[in-house]
Amino acid sequence: MNKKNGIGAKLYITLCFMFFYLPILVTMFFSFNSSKSLTHFTGFSFRWYEKLIHDNSIMSAVYVSISIAIISTIISTVLGTITAIGLSRSRKLLKEWILNVNNFPIMNPDIVTAIGLMIFFSSLKIEKGYIPMLLSHIAFCTPYVITSVYPKVRRMDHNLANAAMDLGATPFQALTKVVIPMLKPGIFAGMLLAFTMSLDDFVVSYFVTGNGVENISIVVYNMSKRINPTINALSTILIVVVTVILVCVNVIPAIMRKNHKSTGMAYQTKAGTFGRRVVLASGIVLVLFIAGFSFNMSGAGKKVLKVYNAGEYIDKTLLDDFEKKYNCKVIYETFDSNESMYTKLQSGEKYDVLVPSDYMIERLIKEKYLQPIDWSLITNRDNVIEHLWTNEYDPKGKYTVPYFWGGVGIVYDRNVVDEKDLEEGWDILLNEKYKGNVYMYDSERDSFMIALKSLGYSMNTKSKKEYKEAYEWLIRQRDTMDPVYVGDDVMDNMISGNKAMAVVYSGDGAYVINENENLDFFLPDQGTNEWCDCMVITKDCKETTLANQFINFMLEEDVSEINEEYVGYDSAVKSTYEKFRDDYYLGNNACAPKLDNPLNETFRYQETELKQYCASLWTKVKSHQK
Template structure:
């Protein structure tokens, strides 16, 4: 019976390990796939790693993710540790009040914290970007550090610091050489939790950032409808970096400990753990900064050099080569932010975020105009109006095209009889559920005319890739 239980336990553990690690292995394998397919491996290739390094968005988001996580971890660990030690020497009433305040962000829904921080920055007219993201991450990491450190402090003898000072230590020495070493496991645990929370955060980061600053979570979210295989490459890179950190933190000290007495080796082990971890993280930041700088140095030297174009667009509307080609041709830098719905875009614009170009839908353009959130176009600088069909100009939401210009592109028809006939019947003013043979014949002729006169691309689900 016991043997059967052990076998069942091992089998269950094996299934759990497979459940957690198979998706990671799958992602790593398909990061080397030659095609865009996420289900069919067509051949080995490093093309997606090349695309990743050539993508300013991906490299800068990787740099932002690591730099914010590292700085937020260091600052929140210092503040959280000092606060926890201070509370241990405070009156009970003060300690209980601060503890309740510290627990509130942990219990609060993350979306509420995100909106609260966003409104705070808006109220004090702080321009959202890297600094606001960093401040927000520090704020929500501090409670986790305190939560990890305070139990360790409670387990200490309350007279420990006084005893150290009675023996001749200064208050600073009592803190750094007596108390901190005793609570170091709690500090390290708090720092690791803070780093993980910061690295993984999306909701708070999304609401407090701006001016094109985004971390990996935001970048992946904006591409959620059409996953770029380069995401597999950058995710694999992150997995490799984390694996290296784990090896340095765990394996090397174990090898060293096998050579000497554990009692003699333990202090060195801790210092080397921290030193190795810090050194590796600094290497990551420097590498990210180097890539980030390299991308910016590759901008062209056109007549708009030094200028920045801020664009707010749908997450799947821009091909990989569009922005690099535009920057090379004009010399300007493009800061692209993405949204997944008109309402999502409206929240940011209505709360003071400004952009040079936004791409909303018709009803949202009308709302933005009515709320005076759009600036009128300087038509003397537009040379595209004569190239557009009259059918897409002067639409009801902007009759004079004072605020908006439709964009011109190729024509696509969806390769589905049902959808195409519904479109044709709607265009002709008939019911999409009609059974009238004459109306169906007229719709058929309408579709034939479309194909013969406009030469559209007839596609299925690959329409988005074709458009890009």
């Protein structure tokens, strides 16, 4: 009986440990992968570590995360401890009141705190960036310190401080030599909590930062389009560092205590080290603070250009090149979707150059948010593929310069999918031969585009009846085909050959085909979404010349070549596009897709009411999964 219990307990513990640590181990393992895949191990290499060190944006994010974590931990620990001590001596009513108030930020959803802080800083006209982020972190870390220190203060004999002063200690000495040593376990627990809360905060940081200051979680979040093993490398380093720190803090005090108890004379030196430690800590704060500030301010005096682009959508070394060439400073920030970009603009954030997609550009033009391009500065205009200049979102060709473009198609496994079935076009997604073998792209507009095209309607239809039919198409597909709705993990899954086919963007298709030679790509004859992302200049932009120069710079042939190599989509620059089509991606059907089908369309801006209708239908499709 006993023995049985033992086995059960061991099994339980093993499962717990596996659940906790296996993901971490997998992450660490794939940081040494020689290829870009996060699921397929192709060989051991330090490639991603090298890349990590050379990636300025990640390194500066590491710096921001860690410096903010350290400073906010130190400050919130001091604040929290003082508050806890003060509270224990306050009147009961005040004490209860403050302790309850203190719980608010802890229980509040992060998003509420974040929005509150964002509004707070905007209303005070404090420029978003390092300082607001630091202040916010101090604000949300302090309650955790108070919560963990206060019980220790309450349990402490209050005469201890009196005893110290009675023996000749000044109030400050009583604090440092008696009260703090007594509270050490609580203070330490609070410190650790504060440090972790600060280090892995995303939501609050995301809302209060700006001017290109990003911490690790923001960078990773914006990378979500294409997570690459650099993040694994970074995680591995962080895990190792944290483990080493934890081991140190757990082992060193034990050793110190041993020494201390055995000498009996160690007290004097211990008291001395405390003072030194305080000085050291304040030193660290000061240095980091100044560094952080100068980091925030670096490039002061130079002209500044603020660029807002999708995550992983530029080779950042190009930004350095541009800065050198035009002796300016580029503040580069990223978003994860057109919609979140729009929200950020609405919140009052100001940028000079944006890179939105077609339908979003239409909206921005409609809302008079853009200013015309100065074509006299765009000397590389002729480098752009001719037909990209004709479009519906910017009919007069005043505001936009194409950046990357492509189509939506189906990537399939040649060994599984019958060539003949491809003639069905989008309807292949309803072919029950491939039931349970299909990835759909988890995107409302693209999914409806597929259904509408399959039904022979325009993907920009304004008819609710047609949307309703498309909805039924999607329901039917869902119920008969058991598709899996995925995000960008579709790439890894297809490279691993997990399913027969998937709806993908052409650039992503080109990438997966390159990694798995069994795959191919086709564009259904019923037409598809022919998308284009463009560079635009906002009406807020003061450095218009620099903004135009930046756009022109991105159109340079060698620049766009470097950029395409990194991003992997089809460049708007003709020479680059052709070079990749005929060289690197030769024979890859997803590269340079033939977008000559007259049935192809580009997304148009959707009116709010239709958009909401569409969104509610899409929610139903996804929520009624069997």
